[in-house]
Amino acid sequence: MRIDSHQHFWQPARGDYDWMPMDNAILARPYVLSDLALHLEACGIGATVLVQAAATVCETEYMLGIADATPSVAGVVGWVDFENPSDLETLKRLSKHPKFKGVRPMIQDIPDVDWMHREDVQWGFRALCDFDLTFDALGFPRHLDNFLKLLKRYPDMRAVVDHCMKPQIRSHGEQSFRVWADGMARIADQTRACCKLSGLVTEAAPEWTEADLAPYASHVISAFGAERVMWGSDWPVCRLASDYETWFATAEGFAAGLSAADQGEIFGGTAKRFYRLEV
Template sequence: MSAERIDAHQHFWDPSRGDYGWLTPELQTLYRVFGPNDLKPLREAVHVARTVVVQAAPTVDETRYLLDLARDDASVAGIVGWVPLDAPDSVELIDELAREPKLKGVRPMLQDLPDDRWIENPALAPAIRALIKNDLAFDALIFSRHIPSLKVFAARFPELRIVVDHGAKPQIKDGHAAWQSWADGIAELAALPQGLVCKLSGLATEAAPGWSVATLKPYVDHLLDRFGPERLMWGSDWPVLNLNGDYSHWFDAARQLTSHLDASAQQSIFGDTAREFYRL
């Protein structure tokens, strides 16, 4: 096993490109260009060698923009892009994009779609089969309300490699009231036969301002208990993270929350799981 440290989930963007519907000037912290040179000092300070860059706009143009950024940047290990999975030309598009060696997966922005059950649509089947054929992964950006549909989807495509983004975004700021439905849903996803993996990411964003290691501990403990370190991968979710934290603070918190594990388990979370899952 390599001791390389990998950030399994971060973003680059340029608002002037005009296809980030959610990224508005009101989000002052985020409404600017974020590129590899912005991330470099942050990841180097905590010895993160490479990253997986995840789409932030539901367009093929943004996927091509990220692939262009990645082409000559050794720090970008892979791109998770976006494809219109329900479009008539989805298979041809997937086949074309898959020729890019750094394309490692796709992500529909499920959390933003009006239909919580969209993922159950049978019309997606040709595109999903094309992902499997091209050995591409699937990032599931969900809340706990999407879990029943994700289970249907996973059962339909047992060969598809699926990773749950951001621990299924537990509503940490809502405290105990939102805990049980999330915790039960995580247990169900972790028990699925094909062995879904999960990202230890995005938790700071879901917490109230001023969060601490203690705030996040029950959530991280539950993810560890259900998925185990070999099916968890750490991600920063930078620069979205900047809304309620920063790179080093979240990295340090994640290290503390996993410090009771042995060295190989920690290496799984901070590098090996991502490398194996995404074929980096």
């Protein structure tokens, strides 16, 4: 089964999508299953992982409600407040939901690049290990060293790097590529983390081409191996730079030279295994 390991639904009227520019016609509108269904059908996607886009527990409850009513949503990656130790009980409660798979602190939006190493938030990472939940690592290349340190501190934590750690493709400087590539290779070599082949189109220039993205996709697949790479649409954010079908076809092109088994891993097997999806 083909699986989209990273998509969103949201309702901006709830008022907790702090990152979202409310004057952006593409982003600042509700997105629900009926908006996505035709894209899933066109690409032969049988299941998805629904990922948080607001830093509230309300967002997590909202997504779990959607998952309860939507067979194609096989898993939910939510949010709890790592700065509030009482949310340990919230995480424990959420962990009992069969479609709740883990959490994603919105680290890319936190000004303190060292936030993940603050002692007062370590309970959260320990709890993910204790409850055997997943951690989606959302950040930028400036976070690479800190994520490596974090993942080595918690070697039993099931972690996945979101959006290839958002390389700055639009600048495409050799130095920035090398810093990113080296940091990703260290995470691949020194940890068990997986990586989502997602988010590249929105980090590229508006008139991106397949050739612009290819070095980044190739490096991720080579460094992590197909068994640790999972494709994700990042829909509807991807609509800022691409439609769903175009990004899916582009990613298929990056994997075209791989074996059928490896392609199966990238477009379904890795996500199913990592998130322990019942599909």
